[in-house]
Amino acid sequence: MLRSMVRQLPRRLPLAELHCHLGSAVTPAIMWGIAHAQGIRLPTKDYWEFRSMITVSPRSRSFDGYLRLFHWTELIQSSPLAVERSVYEVIGGAYRKNNVTTMELRFNPMKRNRGGEQDLDHIIAAAVRGMDRATLEYPVRPGLIFCLDRAFPYQLNEIIAEKAITWRDRGVVGIDIAGPESPGFNVADYRRLFRRARQYGLGITVHTGEAGPVEEIAQVIEQLEPDRIGHGVKAAYDPRAMAMLRERAIVLEICPSSNLNTRVVSGWDEFRWIFDALRRNEVRFSINTDGPEMLRTYIRDELATLGRLGILSYEEQLQVAATSLQASFVPNVSDVPLPVREPARRGEVEREEA
């Protein structure tokens, strides 16, 4: 097929980004400005060197290498002023660059308060302020997701989830679990906490089926009953997980370039296979960046690449755009109701496996 014949989504079509980390979403030039405004001593005085410190390169092409890039971005964002500016810039930037009208931005507030030196509520209030400022300037409907961390002890994660509950009427729309694979982390420990968050109306998403073991996906679905799953690409290799995802209408937040960069997925051919499996099993998914500036890709680039390679048809890209709006934790961004979201009873899921 000729490249010129491949249709791309219209520029004016509103998009939702459901999986985007604050630490990887701020333009390097703005990060540089924020760092200097706060007098942070950076390891280099050269802007271009700084830029390569916080964006992907062949050096960072692994899961751990990718997480290491967050060291400087999280440090620079660790004050109320820095958080406010970061949130404001990301939401406005996504709207201007890609017509992203629904930006769900996720971060761990406890990785922004210098180990407890700064008050958590001030950090959160600053994020809300940044979101409000962007909303005054652009026709956007953003939301914040708080990330718990696999490497944190339960007690700290519990505080983050409780903060999300406290701030839920101010634009905090969900909770997530992110961070490195960690031996002390046990999905089952979070069952009650996540149920409580859900009772307060928060959306639930969890990073799984990415760098970790494939078996964890089914565990997460059963124990934490998420509405969405961060990545989840490995579910394609687990028929049981696929059945559970379909049954519960869980939406996968797929971030293609991120998975290629971390080598979680080996290449576009593997993605072609993964999307075929999702299609065959009627598993719903959205397309996201994970962190547009760190990964140097925007949501429209992701969709256009999948279209150009013939992995997703034009109609499927339209479907992805609609699914993302429907699956947003921000209320009322889509007129189309979600498919049944009642968690399947355990017995039903187990019958499916047989």
Ligand SMILES: [Zn+2]
């Ligand atoms: Zn992520």
